[in-house]
Amino acid sequence: MDSSDLAPRDRGQAHRRRVGVAIGLLVIVGVLLVTLRPDRDSGAAPVATSTTSSPSADAAPPRTPSTSSSSSTSASPSSSSPTLPDYRTTGTFETAQGSDRVRGTSGRLMTYQVEVEKGSGVGAKEFATAIDATLRNPRGWTGDGRWRFQRVSGGEPDLIIRLATPDSVDEQCAAAGANTQGYTSCRAGRYILVNLDRWYIGVPHIEDLELYRHYLINHEVGHGLGKGHEACPGKGRTAPVMLQQTLGLDGCEANAWPRDTKGELVTGPPTD
DSSP: OOGGGSOHHHHHHHHHHHHHHHHHHHHHHHHHHHHHSOOTTSOOOOOOOOOOOOOOTTOOOOOOOOOSSSOOOBOOSSTTSOOBOOOOOOSOEEEOOSOOOOBSSSSEEEEEEEEEETTSSOOHHHHHHHHHHHHTSTTSTTTTSSEEEEEOSSSOOSEEEEEEOHHHHHHHHHHTTOOOTTTOOEEETTEEEEEHHHHHHOBTTBOOHHHHHHHHHHHHHHHHTTOOOBOOOSTTSBOOTTSOTTTOOTTOBOOOOSBOTTSOBOOOOBOO
16 A cells, blocks of 8 residues: 555654654664774774694604704604704814724724814714724624724824714715715715714614614725625514615614624625
């Protein structure tokens, strides 16, 4: 029904009802606006929300860092795990002073000098003590009477054993044609370059860091004595020290020494 059909009095009452409804709606809107309006005079800042994602259970483990001119660290996965402290690549080396007595009873005397890259966080004397302990062990290269060792700090040593940052290892090994990729160690002429990261934290598949360090020295010194790489002789057997244990064990058991507890040389098929 159209409003034009209403009598004048009825039209007036309808008009007043519409006006009343409109006023009521305006009042309700006004109340809502006052209720929802921010209090600009309270001084309270708006609350900001932020979210942080939890590490994924499938995330890859952190990559072991290497350094150039700046230092880097690697967090230890547990309190008992080795850590990689701050160090700097400097390209300059400190020589361990003094000499050790001749180790071994017979055979060719091999003299060696020990050097540590400055900024590595390892003292030259500390590293030299570790090298001496490895090379004088009766299960080491002196065991068959073919070799003797003596640490010196001058002259023309047969071997120079350097503990160096990954960048320095890469540079010197590359000059000799070896690609160490910031990870492995090498022998370059009379120089033995020990990767600082490996010395600090070892490799994931060999849990005993001391065992790994003895292996690392015996392996590279073995190259200095003319030894080539060897393969694992069989699953579950003792790894030859000339197996590239830094890269994997190929089913063998990790081993640091050229000889077993009975004094027998541990060998495997030659690979190069």
